[in-house]
Amino acid sequence: MEVLIKPLITEKMTAVTEKYPNRYGFVVDKRASKSQIKKAVEDMYEVTVASVNTMVYLGKRSMRYTKTGFQTGKKSNFKKAIVTLNEGQTIDFYSNI
Numbered sequence: 001m002e003v004l005i006k007p008l009i010t011e012k013m014t015a016v017t018e019k020y021p022n023r024y025g026f027v028v029d030k031r032a033s034k035s036q037i038k039k040a041v042e043d044m045y046e047v048t049v050a051s052v053n054t055m056v057y058l059g060k061r062s063m064r065y066t067k068t069g070f071q072t073g074k075k076s077n078f079k080k081a082i083v084t085l086n087e088g089q090t091i092d093f094y095s096n097i
Contacts, residue, residue, distance in 0.1 A: 003032045003040040007093050008080065022050075022085040030056065030079045037081045047089045053082040 008025030016023055028037055034052040041049050059075040085091070 001029055001031065003029055003036050004044065005029065005078075007091075009093060016082075020084075022087065022089060024083050024085070024091050026081045026083065028054070028079050028081045030077065032079070032081075034081075037083070041083050045091045047091060048086045049083055050086050051084045053084075055080045055082075 005027045008027060010025075013025040016025070026037070026041070032040075034054060037052050037054070038049045041047065056079050057077060059077045061072065061074050063070055063072045065071075
């Protein structure tokens with residue numbers, strides 16, 4: 001199971017990281033536990049994780065009107081993890097671009 005799916009680089013998460021410089025967000029596998037997320041972040045980014053907070057988001061329903069009528073759909077569910085690192089440690093997501 002791939003624990004970390006992708007880092008969250010959104011306006012809201014960037015504002016959190018600016019206010020608390022040692023907090024980062026990730027989209028993770030829905031079955032992953034906090035200890036698995038902690039181990040995956042420590043192994044991938046070579047940092048020490050102080051705490052992990054998780055949230056499960058339900059997918060939103062969407063509907064649009066087209067020539068053929070109403071089209072309905074649903075965005076997928078996902079789990080988000082906010083990882084707090086120890087003081088003085090950072091993660092640079094843009095280092096390998």
